[in-house]
Amino acid sequence: MSITTFHPPSRTLMGPGPSDVSPRVLEALARPTIGHLDPRFIDLMDELKHLIQYAFKTGNALTMPVSAPGSAGMECCFVNLVEPGDKVIVCQNGVFGGRMKENVVRAGGTVIAVDDEWGTAVDANKLEAALKANPDAGIVAFVQAETSTGVLSDARALTALARQFGCLTIVDTVTALGGVPVRVDEWGIDAVYSGSQKCLSCVPGLSPVSFSAAAQEKITSRKQPVQSWFLDLNLVMGYWGQGVKRAYHHTAPVNALYSLHEALLILREEGIENAWQRHQYHHQALRVGFAAMGLDFLVSENEQLPQLNAVVIPAGADDAAVRSRLLQEYQLEIGAGLGVLAGKVWRIGLMGHGCNQKNVLYCLGAMDAVLGYMGAEINQGAGVKAAMDYYAASG
Numbered sequence: 001m002s003i004t005t006f007h008p009p010s011r012t013l014m015g016p017g018p019s020d021v022s023p024r025v026l027e028a029l030a031r032p033t034i035g036h037l038d039p040r041f042i043d044l045m046d047e048l049k050h051l052i053q054y055a056f057k058t059g060n061a062l063t064m065p066v067s068a069p070g071s072a073g074m075e076c077c078f079v080n081l082v083e084p085g086d087k088v089i090v091c092q093n094g095v096f097g098g099r100m101k102e103n104v105v106r107a108g109g110t111v112i113a114v115d116d117e118w119g120t121a122v123d124a125n126k127l128e129a130a131l132k133a134n135p136d137a138g139i140v141a142f143v144q145a146e147t148s149t150g151v152l153s154d155a156r157a158l159t160a161l162a163r164q165f166g167c168l169t170i171v172d173t174v175t176a177l178g179g180v181p182v183r184v185d186e187w188g189i190d191a192v193y194s195g196s197q198k199c200l201s202c203v204p205g206l207s208p209v210s211f212s213a214a215a216q217e218k219i220t221s222r223k224q225p226v227q228s229w230f231l232d233l234n235l236v237m238g239y240w241g242q243g244v245k246r247a248y249h250h251t252a253p254v255n256a257l258y259s260l261h262e263a264l265l266i267l268r269e270e271g272i273e274n275a276w277q278r279h280q281y282h283h284q285a286l287r288v289g290f291a292a293m294g295l296d297f298l299v300s301e302n303e304q305l306p307q308l309n310a311v312v313i314p315a316g317a318d319d320a321a322v323r324s325r326l327l328q329e330y331q332l333e334i335g336a337g338l339g340v341l342a343g344k345v346w347r348i349g350l351m352g353h354g355c356n357q358k359n360v361l362y363c364l365g366a367m368d369a370v371l372g373y374m375g376a377e378i379n380q381g382a383g384v385k386a387a388m389d390y391y392a393a394s395g
C-alpha cells in the first residue's frame with residue numbers, strides 16, 4: 001500500500017453534522033501545542049468555561065467541554081446522575097432518545113418510556129401522565145432538537161413540568177445549541193450536553209456540558225462511584241474545577257480546545273440571539289425553495305428546527321444515487337434518513353457557519369439539477385427562483 005499525506009476533498013457540508021468549519025476555527029486548530037497544565041492553557045480553559053456558559057445562558061460553575069464527542073457528553077450526564085435503581089423518565093421521539101434509554105439501563109437505572117411518533121414533538125401531556133403515575137421517578141430526560149427528524153420540542157415547558165414534580169432534567173442540546181434558544185438557567189435545566197460539530201461549527205470531538213447546583217449535589221453525594229472512570233465528574237472536576245489547583249486527570253485535547261474557543265468566540269461576536277435569527281431566516285428560504293420544487297417537509301412548521309430540515313424523498317428519486325451524485329458532482333453532502341426514516345427523507349442541515357444564503361441557493365440548485373437529471377417528479381427550476389424571490393423581498 002502506498003500511503004502519502006491525506007488531503008481531504010473540499011466539501012460543502014449540509015447534512016446533520018459535522019457542519020462547515022470556519023477557516024478561523026481551522027487556523028486556531030493549527031497553532032502550536034502547549035502543555036495541558038501550562039499557565040497559558042489554564043487561562044484558555046477559564047475563557048472557554050466562560051464562553052460555554054455564554055452559549056448555554058448559564059452561570060453554572062460545573063461547566064466544561066468533555067474531551068469526546070456529543071455521545072460522550074450524553075453518557076457523562078447519565079453515568080453521573082443515574083445511580084443503580086433510579087427511575088428515569090425518557091421521552092423518545094427519534095433516534096437519540098433511544099440512546100438515552102440505553103444509557104439509563106447501562107447505568108443500572110429503570111426506564112419509564114414516554115414515546116412519541118417520529119416527526120412530532122415530545123408531548124407534554126404524556127410526560128405529565130408519566131410523572132403522575134411514577135411519583136418515585138427522579139429524573140426526566142429528553143432531546144430538545146431531534147436530529148433524526150428535524151423536530152424541536154418545547155424544552156422550557158418539559159423542564160417546568162419535571163421541576164413541578166421534583167425531578168432533575170437531562171436535556172440533549174447537541175443540535176439545538178447555537179441554532180435555537182437554549183436557556184439553561186431561565187428554564188431550570190439540571191444537566192445539559194451539546195456537541196462541537198453542529199451549530200457551533202467547530203471540529204467534531206468535543207462536548208460542552210453544564211450542571212446545576214442540584215445536579216452537582218446529586219453527583220457529589222452518590223452512594224456508589226460512577227462506573228466510568230473517565231467520565232466521573234468527581235474526578236474530572238480536579239482538572240476543570242474552579243479556584244483549586246488543577247491536577248492531571250487526562251491530557252486535554254489541547255488543539256481541539258483552541259478551535260472550540262475560537263468557534264464560541266465567533267458565536268459571541270455575532271451574538272447568540274442573532275445566530276438564532278439567522279438560522280430561522282435561511283431556513284425560511286430553504287423551505288420556500290423546496291415547496292416551489294414540490295418537495296414536502298416531514299415536520300409541521302410549528303415544530304420545525306431551522307437547522308435540520310427533513311425533506312420527503314420525491315417519487316422517482318433513488319435515495320442513495322441522488323446523495324452520491326450530489327457528493328461526486330457538487331461536493332455537497334446531505335444526510336440520509338435514520339432508523340424508520342431511512343430511504344424516506346433527506347436531512348438537510350443549515351448549521352452554524354454553513355447557514356447562509358450561498359449554501360441555501362447552492363443546495364437548491366444542486367438538488368434541482370440532480371433530481372431533474374435523474375427523472376424525479378419535481379418542478380424543475382422553481383426552487384432557486386422562489387428562494388431568490390424570498391431573499392429579494394426580505395433583504
Ligand SMILES: *Cc1c(COP(=O)(O)O)cnc(C)c1O
Nearest residue numbers: 069070071096145147174175195
Ligand atoms: C449528533 C448528535 C448526538 C451525538 O453526537 P456525536 O458527536 O455524534 O457523538 C447526540 N444527540 C443528538 C441530538 C445529535 O444530533
